[in-house]
Amino acid sequence: MEVFVFLLLTCVQCLLVFGDVCIPAKHRKFTKEDLKRDFNTKEISKSSAFQSIVTNEKTNKLYTGGRNSITVLDGTNLNNISHISWKVDNERCLSEGLVPKEYCNNHVTLINLYKDKIVACGTGSTRPVYRVFSQDSLNVTREGNRLCASPNPEHRVIGQITSLGEMIVATYKDQKGRDSEVHGSFMPEKLPVYRAKLKTGADDVKPSAEFIKSFYIGNSVYKFFIEEAEENGNQQTPTVGRFCQTDNGGPSFISNRLWTTFRKARLNCFYNRADNKMVFRHLVDVDYDATKKIFYAIYTMTKHESLASTICTFKFEDLEEAFSGNFLAKNENNKEWNEIQNPKIFNGCKVNRTKLSSSINPTSPGKEPTNSLNLESSMFVSSHRIMAKTISTQPDIFQYMKPVTRFSKIAIDQFSGENKAQETLLNIIDDQGNIFTLHANLGNTKESCIIEEIATGMENPKIFQMNHKERMLYITTSDGSRLMTYNVDSCARYNGKSDCISAHNPRCGWNMQTSQCLSVRSSGNETLLQDLNKCPNRLDIFSAWSSWKAQEQEGGQEKYCLVRHRQCHSCDLKLCDVASTEVINCTANAVTDIDRWLKEGAIDGSWSSWQEWSECGNHVKCGNDTKIRSRQCESPKPANGGRECIGRDFECTTCPKKKEIINIIWTQWSKWSNCPDKSVKYETRARTCSKPGQCNGKDTEKRDCPEEGVAFGEWSNCSCMQKVQHRCPKSIVGCGTNCPRMELCQYQTCEPKGCPTEKPPIGVDESVKNNSTKNETSPSDGGKNSTEYIEVVPLTPAPNTGPMDSVCKDGYTFQLVELISIGVGIIASCFVIVLTIVFLMIRRDRKKNNYSPNPVRKTKSQPLLNEDETDTLESNA
Numbered sequence: 001m002e003v004f005v006f007l008l009l010t011c012v013q014c015l016l017v018f019g020d021v022c023i024p025a026k027h028r029k030f031t032k033e034d035l036k037r038d039f040n041t042k043e044i045s046k047s048s049a050f051q052s053i054v055t056n057e058k059t060n061k062l063y064t065g066g067r068n069s070i071t072v073l074d075g076t077n078l079n080n081i082s083h084i085s086w087k088v089d090n091e092r093c094l095s096e097g098l099v100p101k102e103y104c105n106n107h108v109t110l111i112n113l114y115k116d117k118i119v120a121c122g123t124g125s126t127r128p129v130y131r132v133f134s135q136d137s138l139n140v141t142r143e144g145n146r147l148c149a150s151p152n153p154e155h156r157v158i159g160q161i162t163s164l165g166e167m168i169v170a171t172y173k174d175q176k177g178r179d180s181e182v183h184g185s186f187m188p189e190k191l192p193v194y195r196a197k198l199k200t201g202a203d204d205v206k207p208s209a210e211f212i213k214s215f216y217i218g219n220s221v222y223k224f225f226i227e228e229a230e231e232n233g234n235q236q237t238p239t240v241g242r243f244c245q246t247d248n249g250g251p252s253f254i255s256n257r258l259w260t261t262f263r264k265a266r267l268n269c270f271y272n273r274a275d276n277k278m279v280f281r282h283l284v285d286v287d288y289d290a291t292k293k294i295f296y297a298i299y300t301m302t303k304h305e306s307l308a309s310t311i312c313t314f315k316f317e318d319l320e321e322a323f324s325g326n327f328l329a330k331n332e333n334n335k336e337w338n339e340i341q342n343p344k345i346f347n348g349c350k351v352n353r354t355k356l357s358s359s360i361n362p363t364s365p366g367k368e369p370t371n372s373l374n375l376e377s378s379m380f381v382s383s384h385r386i387m388a389k390t391i392s393t394q395p396d397i398f399q400y401m402k403p404v405t406r407f408s409k410i411a412i413d414q415f416s417g418e419n420k421a422q423e424t425l426l427n428i429i430d431d432q433g434n435i436f437t438l439h440a441n442l443g444n445t446k447e448s449c450i451i452e453e454i455a456t457g458m459e460n461p462k463i464f465q466m467n468h469k470e471r472m473l474y475i476t477t478s479d480g481s482r483l484m485t486y487n488v489d490s491c492a493r494y495n496g497k498s499d500c501i502s503a504h505n506p507r508c509g510w511n512m513q514t515s516q517c518l519s520v521r522s523s524g525n526e527t528l529l530q531d532l533n534k535c536p537n538r539l540d541i542f543s544a545w546s547s548w549k550a551q552e553q554e555g556g557q558e559k560y561c562l563v564r565h566r567q568c569h570s571c572d573l574k575l576c577d578v579a580s581t582e583v584i585n586c587t588a589n590a591v592t593d594i595d596r597w598l599k600e601g602a603i604d605g606s607w608s609s610w611q612e613w614s615e616c617g618n619h620v621k622c623g624n625d626t627k628i629r630s631r632q633c634e635s636p637k638p639a640n641g642g643r644e645c646i647g648r649d650f651e652c653t654t655c656p657k658k659k660e661i662i663n664i665i666w667t668q669w670s671k672w673s674n675c676p677d678k679s680v681k682y683e684t685r686a687r688t689c690s691k692p693g694q695c696n697g698k699d700t701e702k703r704d705c706p707e708e709g710v711a712f713g714e715w716s717n718c719s720c721m722q723k724v725q726h727r728c729p730k731s732i733v734g735c736g737t738n739c740p741r742m743e744l745c746q747y748q749t750c751e752p753k754g755c756p757t758e759k760p761p762i763g764v765d766e767s768v769k770n771n772s773t774k775n776e777t778s779p780s781d782g783g784k785n786s787t788e789y790i791e792v793v794p795l796t797p798a799p800n801t802g803p804m805d806s807v808c809k810d811g812y813t814f815q816l817v818e819l820i821s822i823g824v825g826i827i828a829s830c831f832v833i834v835l836t837i838v839f840l841m842i843r844r845d846r847k848k849n850n851y852s853p854n855p856v857r858k859t860k861s862q863p864l865l866n867e868d869e870t871d872t873l874e875s876n877a
Contacts, residue, residue, distance in 0.1 A: 027450040027536045028503060029567075030493060031546060032457060038490040039456075042078040042483045049480030050463065051153065054111045056135070057469040063118060064483070065108025070120055070133075075470055078485060084138055090125040099126060099152075099175060107153035110169070114161045114188045117141065121148035121157070126175070130187050146185060151175055158214035160221045162245035164366045165189050168221045170211040180209040182223060182243065182262070196257050198249050204262060204385050205241070206230075213286040219245050219349055222319070224286045224297070229266065231328055231337045231386055238267040238283035238299075240314075240391065242323050244349035248367035251357070254378040260370040261349055265322040265387040269299045269312035272395045280310050285464075287412045289424060293317065294397065296426060298407045309407035311400045311426065311438070312393035322389040324348070329384060339388040345377045398440050400448045406431045409464030411473060413488060415507070417520055417532075423506045425451075427466065427473060427488065433458035435473070435486070439506060439532075449535035451505050455546045458484060471521065481595065489519040501529055504536050545582070553586060559641060561586040587641025596640055605638030605645040607631050613653070622652030664691045666699075669748060675705035703746075718750035725750045 032039055044050070044066075052065040060075040070084040086106055093104035103126060110121040118133040128149040132142040149157050150172040159169035165188045173179040183199035206227035215222045221243045229237035244261035271278040280299035287296050293316040300309045327340040345355045351368045355377040363369050373381070393399070409429045417423040426438040435454045460478040467474065473486040491508035494500040500510045500517035509528025511518045520528060551563040562585040587602045610631050618624045633645035667690070672683045682702040689695035706712070711729065718725045728745040 028452045029455070030452065031455045035454065035486075035490065035493060037492075038487045040076075040078055040485045042073070044481055044483075046479050046481045050476045050483050051107055051109050051480055052111050053463055053465065053474060053476075053483075054113055055465065055467050055474075056113055057467060059135075060467075060470060061135075062474070063111050063113070065111045065120060065122075066480070067105050067107050070108055070111070070118070072138075075467055075472065076485070078483060082138060084133065086120075086122060086131065088122070088125050088127075088129060093125040103151075103153060103175075105153075107149075109149050109153060109155075110157050110159050112159060112161045112167065114165060117188050119161060119167060119188055121146070121159070121169070123149050123151055123153050126151040128171075132188055142187065142189075144187075146187060147171060147173060147181075147183065148185070148187070150177070152177065156211055158211045158223060160214050160216040161188065162216060162219075162221065164245055164364075166245060168214075168223075168243050168245075170205075170209075170214065170223050170225065178207045180205045180207060180211075180227075182241070182259075184243065184247075184259075196249060198247060198259050199257055200262060201258055201382065204259075204264075212283055215286075215288050217288070217290075217316070221245065224267075224283065226283055230330070232266060236281065238269070238281070238297075239264050240267060240319060242319070244346075244368075246349045246366065246368040246370075248363050248370045250378050250382065251361070251371055251373055251375075253375070254382060256371060258382060260373065260378070260381045261346060262385060263323045263387055264385055265319070266390045267297070267312075267314065268390045268392040269297065269310065270393060270395075271310045271312075271399060271401045278308075278310075278401075280312070284309075284408060285410050287410045288316075289412050289414065291414055291422060292424070295319075296398075296410060296412060298410050298428065300406050307406060308401060308403045309405050309430070310402075311398070311407075311410075311428075313398045314391055315394055315397070318391050318394075320348075322387045322391050326388040327384040328386040328388045340384065343377070343380060345373070345381060398448060400438060400440075402436075402450075407436075409461055411464055411466040413466055414468070415471075415521065417506045417530075425506065427464075429456075429458070429461055429464050429475065431460050433461065437488075437505070439504075439535075451503065451536060454486070456484065456486070457546075457549060458482070459549075489521050491517045491519050497529075501531050502536065504531055504534055506530070506532055548584075550591075559587050559589065560591050589638065589641050589644065591641040593640065601640065602642040603636055603639040604642040605633040606635045607633060607645050607647070607649075608635045610651075616655035619652070621650055625655045626652050627655055628652050664689065664694045666690075666695055666697065668751060669701070672703070681705055712746060715748075718752040720752045720755035723749055723752055 048066045048069065050064050050066055054063050055061070055075055056063070057075075061081065062073040062075045062078070064071045064073060068085060068087045070086060072081040072083070073079065074081060086108065088106045090104040093099065094101065103123070106122040106124055106129065108120050108122045112119045113135070116135050118135055118138075119130065120133065121128065121130050124145070127145060128147050128151060130142075130144060130146045130148050131140055133140055148159060148167060148169045148171065152172065152175045155172050155177050157169060157171045159167050159171075161167045164186075166184050166186050167188075168182065168184040170180070170182045173181055181200055182205060183197055185197040205225070206229070209225050209227040212224040212226065214224075223241045223243070224238070225241070226236050226238055228234045229239065241262060241264040243259060247259055247261040249256045250258050250260050267283065269280045269283075271280065280301065282300050284298040284300055286298070288294075289296065295314040295316070297312045297314065298309065299312055301307055324342070326342050328337050329340045330337050343355075345352055349368065351370055351373070355374060356369060356372045357374040360369055360372045363371065407428050408431050411427045413425040413427055415423055415425075424440050426436075426440060428436045428438060430436070433456045435456060437451045437453075438448060439451050440448050456475065458475050458477055461475050462478050462480055463474060463476040465474045466472070471487060471489045473488055475484045475486065476482065489507055491500065491505070494503055494505075494508060494517040497510045497515070497517075500508060507519055507521075508517055509520060509523065509530040510516075511523065511526060511528055513526065518526075518528065545566045546564045548562040548564050550560045553559040553561055561583050563581065563583050565581050568580060585601050608631050611629050613627045613629045616625060616627055619626055619628045622628050628650055630650040633649065638644050666687045669687045670685045672685045675681075675683050681704065683705050684700055684702045686700045688699065706729070712727045713729070715727045716725045724747055726745050726747045
C-alpha cells in the first residue's frame with residue numbers, strides 16, 4: 001500500500017511539473033489597464049536609458065544613472081528634481097574604433113549612497129571613472145579613474161559601500177567580460193592611513209563569471225555569482241562569496257593587494273515533493289529578508305531542460321557555518337579534491353592573534369591586522385578560497401515552484417499586517433512582465449500560493465526594486481527607456497466585501513465602518529476583516545485580457561500585429577471554446593520603431609495635392625514635348641509599418657503645338673532676260689513661291705523683245721504705295737518725235753526702301769496677320785516648346801483689264817483712268833489761271849492806251865482784241 005501511494009504521488013508530481021494535468025489557476029489576474037491609477041510611467045529616449053537606480057527612503061528621492069548623466073526623481077510621482085551632466089572626453093575611443101560608438105560615452109552603471117554623499121561609477125568611454133557628489137547640493141567632492149565599473153556598459157556590475165566608506169565591487173576589466181574581479185577601494189573619503197586597493201587573485205573568481213546580487217550584512221559583503229567551478233566538474237555553479245570589511249590586505253612579502261578574508265561556497269537548489277527531488281542549476285536573482293535572515297533566490301531550469309521556475313531559500317546562519325568550516329583543496333598528484341582542516345586563522349572576520357607575525361604593521365581604522373599575518377597563515381589564506389560545505393536550500397522553511405514560467409526578478413515586501421503580525425510577501429516578475437504576489441508560509445504553515453497576477457507588458461525587465469517606505473515597486477524595461485512605479489498597497493481593485501475578503505491578500509481588508517476595502521497600512525488602529533489562512537479560489541472561467549503586445553507576423557520581415565491573450569481557467573474544454581486570442585493593427589510593411597508603433601499604431605500614407613504643371617520640355621519619365629507634375633506621399637507619410645500610397649507620384653500630358661505664321665509669298669521677280677538676236681522674240685523673267693504649289697499666279701512672265709534700235713532708260717525709284725517702278729524708251733538717233741513705240745514704257749513690281757511705315761504685301765489682308773498672331777501660344781503653357789504652323793496665303797491679284805495690260809505684265813492693275821482724270825483736272829485748273837492772268841494783263845494795257853497820246857502798236861504775236869472778244873473773256877472769267 002505504501003508503495004502504491006508513493007508511486008501515485010510521484011506520478012502526480014510529474015504531471016504537475018510538466019503540465020499534463022489540468023490545474024485551473026485560482027489566483028486573480030489583472031492587467032495594467034485594469035489598474036491604471038496604481039501605475040505611473042516615465043518614458044525617456046533610449047539614448048538616455050535608466051541603467052542604475054538607488055532610493056533614499058528618508059527623502060523619497062530616486063537617483064538614476066544613465067548615459068552621461070545622473071537624474072534625481074521624486075520617488076512617488078517620478079517628477080524631475082534635478083539633473084547632473086557627466087560627460088568625458090571620447091575622442092580617443094572614437095578614433096580607435098574598437099568598440100561601438102555608443103560605448104564611447106560615460107554610462108553610469110552603478111550608484112550607491114554613503115552618509116550624505118552619492119558615489120557613482122561610469123564606464124568613462126571605456127576607461128571607468130568615479131565621482132562623489134553631495135546629496136544636497138550635488139556638488140562634486142571627489143573624482144578620479146577607478147575600476148568600479150566595467151568598460152562595457154552591457155555588463156552587470158554589483159557593489160556595496162561599507163560603513164568604513166569602502167566600496168566593494170564585482171566587475172570586469174575587459175570589454176568581453178572574461179577578466180572577472182572583485183576589488184575594494186575607498187572613494188567617498190580618504191583614509192588617515194594609506195591602504196592599497198584590494199582585489200581577488202587570478203583564479204579566485206573564474207573567468208567570465210556572471211555577477212547576480214550583492215548584500216552588505218553585518219561587517220561583511222556577500223556576493224552571489226555563477227562561475228565554472230572546477231571542483232564541480234567545470235559546470236556553471238551558483239556560488240556565494242564573502243568579503244570582510246575588516247580586511248586590510250596581506251603582508252607585503254606575499255601581496256598587500258589581495259583579499260585575505262575572501263571565501264566562497266557552492267549553492268544547491270532543489271524542489272522536493274513526495275521524495276521527488278528536482279535540481280535547479282541556474283541562479284537568476286536573490287533578495288534578503290533581514291527580519292528572518294533568509295535569502296530568497298530565483299532559479300530556473302536551463303535551456304536544455306523543461307521550462308519551470310522555483311524559489312529556494314538559504315539561511316544566513318548556513319552561510320556563516322560554511323565559511324567557518326573546512327576547505328576544499330585539489331591534490332596536484334591525483335587531481336582529486338579533498339577536504340582540508342580549517343586552521344582557524346579567522347574567527348568570523350576577526351584575526352586569530354596567534355597567527356600574527358612578531359612585528360605588527362599599521363592598520364587603517366576599523367581594520368584587522370591582516371597585513372601582519374605570519375608567513376604560514378598568509379600562504380594558506382591566499383591558496384584556500386573554496387569551502388568544503390555546500391549550502392543547500394531549506395524546503396522545511398519554504399518552497400514554491402511554477403511550471404511553464406521563467407521568473408526573472410524578486411523583491412521582498414515586509415510589513416506589519418493585521419494584529420501587528422509580520423508578513424512577508426514576495427514580488428516576482430517573469431520574463432513576460434507579469435508580476436506575481438506570492439504569500440510565503442500561509443497561516444503559519446509551509447504552504448505558499450500566488451495571491452494575484454498583474455500583466456504589465458514590461459518584458460525582460462532590467463530593474464525590479466522595492467521602496468518599502470512608499471510601498472512602491474520600481475520597474476524598468478529591458479532597454480531602460482521606461483521607468484514604471486506600481487503601488488502595491490492599492491485595494492480599490494476589489495469590489496465589495498466578498499471580493500475583498502476572498503482575495504486573501506494580507507495587504508488588504510474590509511472596513512466594516514466605511515464599507516471599503518482598505519490597505520492595512522492606511523487603516524491605522526481600525527479593525528479590518530481578512531481571511532489569510534487560505535489560498536484564493538477564483539470562479540472566473542476566463543482571465544482578464546492581457547495587454548496588447550507586438551508579435552511578429554508569420555514569415556518575419558519585421559512586420560507586426562498587436563496581439564493579446566486570455567487564459568481559460570476551467571478544465572471543461574466546452575467552456576473554453578471561445579476565442580482566447582485577439583489580433584489587430586497588423587502592419588503592411590516593416591516596423592523600424594516598435595515602441596512608436598505600439599504608441600501610435602500603423603499610419604497609412606496619403607497623397608498630397610498635385611503640384612503645378614512644369615514647363616513643356618523633354619522629361620525622362622514622360623518623353624519629349626511633355627509637361628509633368630508630381631505629388632508626395634506625405635499627408636501623412638507612412639509610418640510604423642503603415643501602407644504606402646497607392647498610385648503613381650507623377651503624371652504626364654502632351655504639350656499643344658505652337659502656332660507660327662508662315663507667309664506663303666512670291667519672291668522678287670528676276671531681271672528680264674536679254675534678247676541677243678532677232679531669232680528671240682520674247683524676253684522672260686521668273687519668281688519662286690516660298691511654298692511651292694501654294695502661291696496664286698504664274699511663276700514666269702514674257703514680253704516682246706523691243707524693236708531694234710529702241711533703248712530704255714534707267715528704272716525709276718520704287719514707289720512706297722504701289723511698290724512699282726518703271727522705265728521708258730530713250731530717243732533713237734536719227735528719229736524725230738514721232739518714232740514708233742516711243743510712248744510705251746515698261747513697269748515692274750519692286751520692294752521700296754526708306755519708306756516711313758512698312759505695309760503688308762499687296763494681296764495680304766492685315767486682319768489675317770493679326771488674327772494669326774493671337775494663336776501663337778497654347779492655352780496651357782504659351783506654346784514655348786512646340787510649334788503649329790499657320791499658312792497665310794496672299795489674296796488673288798485682280799485680273800489685268802486696263803489699257804496698260806500690254807505694258808504692266810506683273811499681274812496688278814494700274815489705275816490709269818484715275819491718273820488721267822487727275823492730270824486733266826490739274827491741266828484745266830492751270831489753263832483757267834493762265835487765261836485769267838492774260839485777261840488781266842490785256843485789260844491793264846488797254847486802260848493805259850486810252851490815256852496815252854501814242855496809239856498802241858500792233859504786232860503779229862499780240863493781235864488786238866476787239867471789244868466783243870474782251871467781253872467774252874471777262875464773262876468767261
